[in-house]
Amino acid sequence: MPLPDLVNTFGQDLLRRHGRRVHKLAIHAGFTCPNRDGTKGRGGCSFCNNLSFSPNARALPRVAEQIEAGRRVVRKRTGAERYIAYFQAYTNTYGDVERLDALYRSALAEPDVIGISVGTRPDCVPDAVLDLLCDLRDAGHEVWLELGLQSAFDATLARVNRGHGFGEYRRALLAARGRGLRVCTHLIVGLPGEGRDAALASLDLVLALGTDGLKLHPLHVVRHTLLAKGWQAGGYRPLAMDAYIGIACDLIERTSAAITYHRVTGTASRDILLAPEWCTKKWAVLNGIESELRRRGTAQGARARGRIAA
Ligand code: SF4
Known part of the structure; x- marks a missing residue:
């Protein structure tokens, strides 16, 4: 039984709603x-790679060129013919609204791009940005805000020098969903001082407020970060792969099947990854989650609020 039969994945959700395969194409728009x-x-956050900052925005290919490069690869690999432009790198609402408007619209001007997904920090989504996203949504595009x-x-x-608290998330989430925007919430499993109980408690707080999508990521240690220094000094121990798989399954079971999982794991490239080594093995983790859910005889929503037997 493949993972999409057990988890409401974003790919399946898009296929159901659009009647064809839709794939995300990652865009680096030169934000800091x-x-x-x-x-x-x-x-920056203690886990964020320092060298990846100060991007030379002028050296980046234009959005249309990035989309063309991405679609060439993805079309060959997956057969997808429609795309969502994923403004992924760094804080993609960190600019004046005119600049954001032009950037988002330059992606949506591509005939096969049906929407955008905008990744950002919860303390960086002023009302003017939400209004812009609503305008694009009202023009018929699929629009996601990733917090x-x-x-x-x-x-x-x-502790991880995030620079915002849960309160900023609550405000941004309620303001966005209050306008009918779709929100995907990112959670990291295995943050310093956190284990399974904290991960479940974070998810419960997110679910109690409401969200449309979730993205799970194991914390990994990459070069040129504060976390790397802590790990080298023995102050941080990453999760083992089995532990991550178990927690991810617990979170998936607890999540209503109505919520879309945009991602249940994440990887880092070998050139910057220090630990854990398994974070280069996306398919081993995905297959592990699928096997574990099958072994438990459960699926997404099996232990969602109201369905938990005891
Ligand atoms: S908010 Fe995101 S981009 Fe900014 S320092 Fe943290 S992880 Fe890096």
Whole structure:
């Protein structure tokens, strides 16, 4: 039984709603992050790769060129003929609205791009940005706002130098969903000081507020980060793969089947990954989650609120 039969994946959700395969294409639009330039904080999140900052935006290919490069690869690999432009790198609402408007519209101008997904921090979505996203949604495009929460615990967020708390997430989430925008919430499993119980508690708080999508990611240690220094000094131990798979399954079971999972694991490239080594093996983790759900005889929503027997 493949994973999409057990988990409401974004790919299946798009296929159901659009009647054809739709694939995300990642865009690097040259943004930086207010948690690094002093606007919200300095130094960035402890797990964020420092060298990946200060991108030379002028050297980046234009959005249309990035889409063309992505579609060539994805079409060959998956057969998808429709795409969602995923503004993924860094804080994709960190700019004046005119710039954002032009960027998002340049992606939507591509005839086979049916929507956008915009990744950002919860403290960086002013009303003007939400209004812009609503305008694009009202023009008939599929629009997702991806909010990086990572943990619902302010102590953990402070520990990883996140520069915002759960309160900012709550405000952004309610403002966006109050306008009818679709929101995908990012959570990281295995943050310093957090184990299974904290991951479940974070999810419960997110579900209690409501969300449309979820993205799970194991915390990995990459080069040139504060976390790498802590790991090298023995102050942080990443999760084992089996532990991550078990927690991911617990979270999936607890999530209503109506919510879309945009991702249940994440990888890092070998050139920057320090630990854990299994974070290069996407398919081993996905197959592990599928096998574990099958072994338990459960699926997404099996232990969602109201369905938990005991
Ligand atoms: S993880 Fe995101 S919010 Fe944190 S420093 Fe990096 S880009 Fe900024």
